[in-house]
Amino acid sequence: MPITSITIAPLPIPESLAGQAGADFTASAELANLVSCLLWGNNDFWVSPAARLEGSRANDYTATYLWAARDGDRHVGRALLELSLQDNEQNGYVFVAVHPQYRRRGIGRRLLAEAEALAGSRGRTTLQSWSEHPVGFKMEGQAMLQAETGYGSAPAASPAVRFATSSGFQLEQVDRCSRMPIPADAGRLIGQVESAAARAAGSYRLVEWADSCPPEYLDQYAVLRQRMSTDAPLGELDYEEEVWDAVRVRHKEENLKRMNGRSLVVAVQHAPTGDLVGHTVLEWFPEQPEVVYQEDTLVLRAHRGHRLGLWLKARNLQRVAESWPQGRRLYTWNAAENSHMLDINLALGFAPAGDEAAWQKKLPARPEAG
Ligand SMILES: CC(C)(COP(=O)(O)OP(=O)(O)OC[C@H]1O[C@@H](n2cnc3c(N)ncnc32)[C@H](O)[C@@H]1OP(=O)(O)O)[C@@H](O)C(=O)NCCC(=O)NCCS
Structure with missing residues (x-):
């Protein structure tokens, strides 16, 4: 033709x-x-x-x-x-x-x-x-x-x-x-959540919400979302820090709602200061009920090395089984050089599904x- x-x-x-x-x-x-x-x-x-x-x-x-x-x-x-x-x-x-x-x-x-x-x-x-x-x-x-x-x-x-x-x-x-079958092994998740919680005792606690960030955390959550835009490895991709505030957080939430999507967020709070120092986000669309997406996971630099990343992710996975029981496959994307995150994912039960260039x-x- x-x-x-x-x-x-x-x-x-x-x-x-x-x-x-x-x-x-x-x-x-x-x-x-x-x-x-x-x-x-x-x-x-x-x-x-x-x-x-x-x-x-x-x-x-x-x-x-x-x-x-x-x-x-x-x-x-x-x-x-x-x-x-x-x-x-x-x-x-x-x-x-x-x-x-x-x-x-x-x-x-x-x-x-x-x-x-x-x-x-x-x-x-x-x-x-x-x-x-x-x-x-x-x-x-x-x-x-x-x-x-x-x-x-x-x-x-x-x-x-x-x-x-x-x-x-x-x-x-x-x-x-990477992809992992869900619901995840409940026994393994309990072990991971409990051992991370024991390590964080007195210093950190988890805060959880679904779909809409509680007003008292909005500004701090915006800081985490902004940091996420540059803290994950980007190689030589030309990408500057995004500008986030409470209005942008609400815009994102509204957008997901209009797309008929849901989210589960777990954040970690530094107990002595009350600051949110990390977060993880899962998203799900009832129109494709077997698929769940692992979105952002971030722990601020000063708070790394305490198993907070694993704690956040394992706890949110426990919530998937309760909130979105139809979920069968969880997908996530991470830079090939991001060995810390890939190691956490392997520990959680992910396996490679492909590459995104x-x-x-x-x-x-x-x-x-x-
Ligand atoms: C990638 C894609 C968009 C190419 O569309 P397309 O209409 O076949 O591309 P074109 O015919 O315009 O090809 C342009 C040039 O790309 C190269 N090219 C594209 N497909 C190729 C193939 N299968 N093998 C070798 N060269 C190829 C050739 O140099 C070609 O020029 P030429 O035909 O004069 O040699 C199509 O294969 C596709 O939809 N793939 C899945 C989605 C995707 O991966 N999108 C792109 C992400 S970067």
Whole structure:
């Protein structure tokens, strides 16, 4: 089929999933789900069009742009660009996906060019993207492209790696995606929670909430969320500290609620000062009830080395069994060089499920077109 039969155009984020605009958004969302399903061989990362729409709505923190590649009425490719608006205003985050039957026809390249042009016109000078490589990708004797960090690699011949490198991206970092079966072994969790609690006795205590941070902890929790943006290893990814306050914490919570998601948070409080010095977050979407996501885990530098990370995570896992009993698989992502966190995860029962490659491309500086 000649490449000219494929049209590429911006896809406005609709108000709702009703009407033609809603149908187009739904088709694009389902294409993203299909590409993920074919890659992973399962539907664990399926996200409903409704949740994707809520996650894409204009807000004070992120602007989202979509493009569709169409063959007639059929959606065969998509690009999504996110621009952060309160910090990291040098960056654009881009995700390109093309239907397997339409690959190697230049559609991905055209979609990327659209996103790149818009990012450039908004004054962005760095593009970042991520590609996923499930465990089965690594075959004996297969050439691997090493990350710039020196830790982790991605299969050099995979479409995503070929596409990214041929489009001028550099492989900066690799995150390991780990998975563990849940509910976790209750006996082991009790042992881990009790021994960490005994070690912390008198110095630290845990504070817990679901979905909404108690008002008295909001400001301190914002400090932890902000610190999380730079404390996890980032290699040479161009990423500055995010700016968090109580309003941003509430925005995040509201956003998750609109996506019909739930969260469980455990924070650790330093008893002598009353300060929150660490936290861990789990998220769950009832529309995909078997899957639970391990999000942030942070212990402030001055308080590391007391088993607080393991304590936080083990305690939150106990809560999963009570709050989200349908959960069967827990996923988490950590930098391949983050050996402390990976060790904690192994102790908890995680095993590698794949790698996520983090790509970066520098764009020429351009005056902002508004
Ligand atoms: C990566 C992806 C978007 C590429 O889409 P595509 O439409 O096939 O890409 P293009 O046809 O525009 O390819 C552009 C260039 O990338 C390289 N490339 C892309 N796929 C390749 C493959 N399977 N093998 C070798 N080179 C490949 C080639 O250099 C190609 O140029 P050429 O055809 O002139 O040689 C598509 O494979 C996909 O959706 N993968 C799953 C999602 C994903 O990983 N997204 C990208 C994350 S960075």
